[in-house]
Amino acid sequence: MNPANFLKIKNKIPSNVNILAVSKGFKSQEIKTIQNMGQNDFGESKFQEAFEKQLILKELKQIKWHFIGRIQNNKIRKIVQNFKYIHSVDSFEKLQKISNISFEENKNPFIMLQVKFSDDPNKGGLNPELLILKWREIQELKNITLSGLMTINPKGLSSKENLELFKKCRSLADSLQLPDCSMGMSGDWEEAVDAGSTWLRLGSLIFGDRF
Numbered sequence: 001m002n003p004a005n006f007l008k009i010k011n012k013i014p015s016n017v018n019i020l021a022v023s024k025g026f027k028s029q030e031i032k033t034i035q036n037m038g039q040n041d042f043g044e045s046k047f048q049e050a051f052e053k054q055l056i057l058k059e060l061k062q063i064k065w066h067f068i069g070r071i072q073n074n075k076i077r078k079i080v081q082n083f084k085y086i087h088s089v090d091s092f093e094k095l096q097k098i099s100n101i102s103f104e105e106n107k108n109p110f111i112m113l114q115v116k117f118s119d120d121p122n123k124g125g126l127n128p129e130l131l132i133l134k135w136r137e138i139q140e141l142k143n144i145t146l147s148g149l150m151t152i153n154p155k156g157l158s159s160k161e162n163l164e165l166f167k168k169c170r171s172l173a174d175s176l177q178l179p180d181c182s183m184g185m186s187g188d189w190e191e192a193v194d195a196g197s198t199w200l201r202l203g204s205l206i207f208g209d210r211f
């Protein structure tokens with residue numbers, strides 16, 4: 001990892017767009033290096049891997065941890081206990097469980113609901129029409145702060161196709177009056193910025209290649 005790289009990237013991104021440094025596959029020492037440069041939001045996708053790093057880095061109180069991976073039912077309590085943001089909530093059942101457990105744990109995580117705007121069999125996500133139908137019910141859930149939508153585009157799209165899908169996400173978030181869109185990764189962040197992303201999830205662009 002080349003720390004100078006991080007500043008170069010940061011300078012290219014508009015200051016009103018948040019950077020989530022996706023540290024999955026990277027060591028706590030590398031998180032520390034980036035954190036030292038003023039980055040406090042880190043994203044992880046596997047609970048166990050994340051938890052080990054959280055223990056090592058527990059003195060760094062400024063770090064805000066974001067869970068961005070597939071949520072297993074038996075990990076929800078641990079995720080709620082240890083993450084301030086959850087980006088990858090892809091079903092109502094999981095959202096409900098998160099709400100119930102957050103209540104028991106006296107937590108109130110920020111939630112970004114994962115929505116699917118293309119039929120990519122490899123990716124999870126809520127169907128947009130269903131989300132709209134259930135929206136009233138969702139808004140009544142306690143101990144969660146619904147802050148936005150999250151989406152992952154299929155691989156191999158053109159720049160224009162990426163932009164179009166991201167715009168759908170932005171427009172659905174706007175219609176639900178949700179401020180955040182967690183969209184854009186190392187390969188498609190520019191289109192995501194153009195479409196109105198508020199959280200870019202950047203892994204390899206910041207940390208280099210995963211091993």
Ligand SMILES: *Cc1c(COP(=O)(O)O)cnc(C)c1O
Nearest residue numbers: 022045068185186201202203204
């Ligand atoms: C790994 C991952 C990222 C970051 O991917 P890069 O291509 O390395 O930027 C972003 N979002 C999710 C959900 C991920 O799992």
